Amino acid sequence: MPKIKSNGIELHYEIYGAGAPLVxxxxxxxxxxxxxxQIPELxxxxxxxxxxxxxxxxxxxxxxxxxxxxxxxxxxxxxxGLGIPRAHIIGASLGGxxxxxxxxxxxxxxxxxxLVSTSFGxxxxxxxxxxxxxxxxxxxGNPETDIRNSFKLFTNEKWQxxxxxxxxxxxxxxxxxxxPGTAYQRQAMAPAGFxxxxxxxxxxxxxxxxxxxxxxVVPVENGRLLASKIxxxxxxxxxxxxxxxxxxxxxxxxxxxxxxxKA
Numbered sequence: 001m002p003k004i005k006s007n008g009i010e011l012h013y014e015i016y017g018a019g020a021p022l023v024x025x026x027x028x029x030x031x032x033x034x035x036x037x038q039i040p041e042l043x044x045x046x047x048x049x050x051x052x053x054x055x056x057x058x059x060x061x062x063x064x065x066x067x068x069x070x071x072x073x074x075x076x077x078x079x080x081g082l083g084i085p086r087a088h089i090i091g092a093s094l095g096g097x098x099x100x101x102x103x104x105x106x107x108x109x110x111x112x113x114x115l116v117s118t119s120f121g122x123x124x125x126x127x128x129x130x131x132x133x134x135x136x137x138x139x140x141g142n143p144e145t146d147i148r149n150s151f152k153l154f155t156n157e158k159w160q161x162x163x164x165x166x167x168x169x170x171x172x173x174x175x176x177x178x179x180p181g182t183a184y185q186r187q188a189m190a191p192a193g194f195x196x197x198x199x200x201x202x203x204x205x206x207x208x209x210x211x212x213x214x215x216x217v218v219p220v221e222n223g224r225l226l227a228s229k230i231x232x233x234x235x236x237x238x239x240x241x242x243x244x245x246x247x248x249x250x251x252x253x254x255x256x257x258x259x260x261x262k263a
Contacts, residue, residue, distance in 0.1 A: 001014075001058050002014070002015075003058070003059075004077075004078060004081040004082065005077075005081060006073075006074050006075075006076075006077030006078045006080075006081055007070070007073045007074045007076075007077040008062075009054055009059065009060035009062060009074070010059065010060045011051050011052065011054070011059045011060070011074060011077075011078055012031075012032070012051060012052045012057055012058035012059045013032075013049060013050065013051035013052075013078060013082075014032050014049070014050045014051070015047065015048065015049050015082075016039055016042075016043035016047075016048040016050075017042070017043030017044065017045070017046055017047055017048050018047050019045055019046045019047050020046050020047065020087075020088060020111065020261070021046070021047045021049060021079075021084045021086070021087035021088065022042060022046035022047065022048050022049065022087060022088040022089075022090065022261065023049045023050075023051075023075065023078070023079070023087045023088070023089050023090070024038065024039075024048065024049065024050045024051075024090050024095075025051075025053070025071075025075060025089065025090065025091040025092070025095035025096075025098050025099055025102075026050075026052075026053060026056070026092060026093075026094075026095050027092045027093030027094040027095050027096075027117075028093060028094045028136075028184070028187050028188055029056060029150075029179050029184050029187065030053075030056060030092075030095075031052045031056050031057030031058070031177060031179075032050040032051065032052055032057060033170070033173045033174070033177070034092070035050050035246075036169070036170065036173070037166075037246065037247050037250035037254075038246060038250065038253070038254055038257075041250075041251075041254040041258075042254060042257070042258065045258050045261075045262065046088070046261070049078070049082070049084075049087070051075075051078055053071055053074065053094075053095070053098070053187070054066060054070070054071065054074055055179070055183035055184070055186050055187045056179055056183065056187065057177065057179075061180060061182075061183040061186075063182070064186075065186065065189065065190075066186045066187055066189070066190040067190055067193070068097050068098055068101045068190055068191065068193075068194045069101055069105065070190075071097075071098040071101070071190065072098050072101035072102040072105055072106070073105075075089075075098060075102050075106075076102065076105070076106045076109060079109055085109070086108070086109055086110065086111050087109065087110070087111060088110075088111045088112045088113070088114070088261050089102060089103070089110060089111075089112075089113050089114070090114040090116060090257065091113075091114070091115060091116065091118065092116040092117055092118070092246060093116070093117045093118055093217070093218065093243065094118075094187065094190070094191060095116075095118075096115045096116055096117065096118025096119075097118060097121060097190075097191055097194050097196075099113060099114075099115055099118075100115065100118075100120065100196045100200070100203075101194075101196065103203045103205055103207075104196065104199050104202055104203065107202075107203075107204065107205070110205050111205065112205055112206045112207070112208075112260070112261055113203070113205045113206070113207040113208070114207070114208045114210060114257055114260065114261075115207065115208070115209050115210070115226060116210050116211070116246060117210075117211055117212060117215055117217070117218050117223075117243050117244075117245070117246075118218060118222070118223075118226070119218055119222035119223075119225070119226060120195070120196045120197045120200060120222075120225065120226050120229060121191060121194040121195045121196060121197070122194070122195030122196075122197050123195075124197055124225070125197070125222055125225065126218075126219045126221045126222050126225070128217055128218065128219075129216065129219075132153060132216055132217055135149065135153055136150070136153065136188075136217070137188070139181055139184065141181065143174060143175045143178040144171055144175045147170070147171045147174045147175065148167070148171060151167050151170070151171075151244070153216055153217060153243065154216075154217060154242050154243040154244035155167075155242040155243070155244050155247065155248055156214055156240055156241065156242045156248060158240075159240075159242070159248045163248075166247065170247070197229060200226070200229035200230050201229065201230075201231060203230050203231070203232075203233075204231070204232065205232070206232050206233075206260075207227075207230045207232060207233035207234075208233070208234055208236060208256070208257070208260045209223050209226050209227040209230070209233055209234070209235045209236070210223070210235075210236045210238065210245075210253065210256065210257075211223030211224075211235070211236075211237055211238065211241075211245075212237075212238050212240075212241025212242050212243060212244075212245035212248075212249075213237050213238060213239050213240055213241055214240055214241060214242055215241070215242055215243045215245075216242065216243060217243040218243060220237060223235060223237065234260075236256055238252065238253070
């Protein structure tokens with residue numbers, strides 16, 4: 001699997017298709033397979049670069065505290081190492097924090113920005129419900145159990161009932177590629193001090209904020225607040241969508257992203 005040196009560590013990355021570069025930044029615990037319902041379509045229009053954040057997948061998992069600026073520097077180093085001067089960025093959940101920090105710290109490397117199922121952090125964001133936090137942190141150590149429990153939180157209950165084959169596909173991958181518990185904890189602690197609210201007015205890139213209406217992890221009001229703070233942004237709410245609406249409503253999301261990035 002291809003790896004590249006970035007910000008002092010080795011990052012695993014994958015490249016698909018041709019066209020304008022488009023970098024996908026995943027969320028807590030996720031590796032490149034998070035985008036398994038995006039890559040086949042987006043590669044038709046863009047040069048898609050998916051990678052594993054530090055602590056996940058095949059990337060290094062250094063035993064140190066992780067921070068959002070550190071993740072953003074990893075992303076910038078990836079682009080530099082690949083010789084890509086400028087790219088579109090999509091960041092989901094934790095990846096949305098990273099994408100915001102990237103936009104603020106490395107504006108010259110950014111073309112357009114898509115923020116998915118995320119918030120600006122800090123005291124004025126709408127917090128994750130305590131019961132959801134408890135469920136997310138209650139890792140059993142059994143990869144299949146933990147991933148299935150995550151899907152119960154991340155997706156609409158009716159969708160779960162009607163799409164067991166998609167859940168099984170994702171679970172099978174993650175069971176075969178488990179994340180060490182210590183690395184998960186380091187990733188989970190990274191957002192604690194993140195607060196971009198007062199800096200968002202500095203983002204000049206055209207931005208799409210996309211959020212699921214029924215997100216139980218990052219409540220949808222966060223999407224509305226985020227879009228209200230970024231000057232050149234638009235908000236798109238996906239009806240009945242959960243935290244992982246990019247999986248639930250992949251066709252709709254892929255179409256919206258393609259139209260936004262190519263407009």
